[in-house]
Amino acid sequence: MADVEDDRMALLRFVERFGLVLREAGMAPMPARVLAYALADDADHYTAGDLARGLGVSPAAISGAVRQLVQVGLLVREREPGTRSDLYVLDDRDLWSRFMTAELASLRRFEEAVAGGVELLGTERPGGRRLAETRDFMAFLHGELVDALARWPAERDRLAAERNGAPVPR
Amino acid sequence: MADVEDDRMALLRFVERFGLVLREAGMAPMPARVLAYALADDADHYTAGDLARGLGVSPAAISGAVRQLVQVGLLVREREPGTRSDLYVLDDRDLWSRFMTAELASLRRFEEAVAGGVELLGTERPGGRRLAETRDFMAFLHGELVDALARWPAERDRLAAERNGAPVPR
DNA sequence: CACATGCTTCACGAACTTGTGAAGTGTGTT
DNA sequence: AACACACTTCACAAGTTCGTGAAGCATGTG
Numbered sequence: 001m002a003d004v005e006d007d008r009m010a011l012l013r014f015v016e017r018f019g020l021v022l023r024e025a026g027m028a029p030m031p032a033r034v035l036a037y038a039l040a041d042d043a044d045h046y047t048a049g050d051l052a053r054g055l056g057v058s059p060a061a062i063s064g065a066v067r068q069l070v071q072v073g074l075l076v077r078e079r080e081p082g083t084r085s086d087l088y089v090l091d092d093r094d095l096w097s098r099f100m101t102a103e104l105a106s107l108r109r110f111e112e113a114v115a116g117g118v119e120l121l122g123t124e125r126p127g128g129r130r131l132a133e134t135r136d137f138m139a140f141l142h143g144e145l146v147d148a149l150a151r152w153p154a155e156r157d158r159l160a161a162e163r164n165g166a167p168v169p170r
Numbered sequence: 171m172a173d174v175e176d177d178r179m180a181l182l183r184f185v186e187r188f189g190l191v192l193r194e195a196g197m198a199p200m201p202a203r204v205l206a207y208a209l210a211d212d213a214d215h216y217t218a219g220d221l222a223r224g225l226g227v228s229p230a231a232i233s234g235a236v237r238q239l240v241q242v243g244l245l246v247r248e249r250e251p252g253t254r255s256d257l258y259v260l261d262d263r264d265l266w267s268r269f270m271t272a273e274l275a276s277l278r279r280f281e282e283a284v285a286g287g288v289e290l291l292g293t294e295r296p297g298g299r300r301l302a303e304t305r306d307f308m309a310f311l312h313g314e315l316v317d318a319l320a321r322w323p324a325e326r327d328r329l330a331a332e333r334n335g336a337p338v339p340r
Numbered sequence: 341c342a343c344a345t346g347c348t349t350c351a352c353g354a355a356c357t358t359g360t361g362a363a364g365t366g367t368g369t370t
Numbered sequence: 371a372a373c374a375c376a377c378t379t380c381a382c383a384a385g386t387t388c389g390t391g392a393a394g395c396a397t398g399t400g
Contacts, residue, residue, distance in 0.1 A: 060349080084346060113190075228361075254366090254368060254376055
């Protein structure tokens with residue numbers, strides 16, 4: 001049954017590849033790997049040990065990673081009574097909506113920083129005008145993203161219905 | 171005229187603050203500072219020396235930073251005939267639209283990485299299904315962003331007209 | 341109540357990143 | 371033609387980040 005081993009390797013390769021993209025998007029390496037792994041592996045909940053063994057890293061590394069993921073809401077920590085380990089579950093319904101909602105907070109900081117600059121410089125000088133336009137664009141984008149996220153659930157259901165309503169005939 | 175000095179300090183403080191936000195968004199420190207400075211200062215073009223002196227850093231640091239900024243299209247390099255230095259101009263019209271358009275490429279990589287995972291895992295297993303939904307969301311978001319960016323120029327003009335057409339009465 | 345287990349915290353070594361100074365390169369000036 | 375100036379490249383030192391191993395801390399189990 002080397003196939004199982006091969007699958008595991010393939011999964012880990014994907015985890016690294018996807019993790020890299022997540023890192024480029026600003027996520028720390030270890031949380032990125034854990035997230036990718038929890039997404040792509042088939043379990044619906046993981047203990048810290050599962051993650052450590054699955055990824056082949058030390059439990060210490062997992063500890064920090066899950067803390068961050070829980071903090072930003074990408075992972076939920078649960079506790080089954082009569083057990084010694086926390087369970088981490090990837091609440092996959094609307095996962096990415098929630099992720100993006102969190103990202104919007106950083107866009108918000110962006111807006112605030114720029115608004116502070118506009119206040120500092122006024123809108124008469126060229127620099128101030130450029131900043132003001134930047135601020136306007138960020139506000140616009142923010143609004144558009146909020147709208148888009150609000151549309152997603154409906155779009156998601158539409159896609160699902162489409163696939164179920166006209167499944168591949170056999 | 172310590173006021174001028176104070177203004178310079180205030181500007182540099184803003185540059186650091188804004189630069190920090192840009193770094194959180196994934197930009198390297200030096201390019202972030204240069205971009206913030208070029209945006210907020212009043213000149214409409216800068217030599218490498220202007221930037222180095224203005225920011226109080228070595229010319230060497232500027233060299234690398236502007237190269238990156240030029241590469242992603244945030245800064246344009248120009249050459250006036252009969253002069254020894256390149257001029258860097260912040261083409262501020264649609265600057266952020268272009269920036270976001272570039273960002274979309276990274277979203278694209280995201281989509282590709284996830285699509286690869288779906289291909290690897292199939293859509294029958296839980297992990298594969300989660301990845302498929304992720305892919306769908308990213309595609310949706312991509313489309314929405316493209317639409318939003320297409321709407322920006324009109325929105326921008328609308329805002330400008332509004333401000334000019336109905337200026338604050340006094 | 342002692343023990344085993346699983347997670348967490350901490351301090352460290354390795355790897356990477358950043359900006360500098362110094363040397364090099366090209367371009368206009370005298 | 372030699373010089374001066376402005377930028378670029380390069381090698382390095384300082385600082386930062388990352389994941390590990392070891393020790394500590396809970397929490398069930400015999």
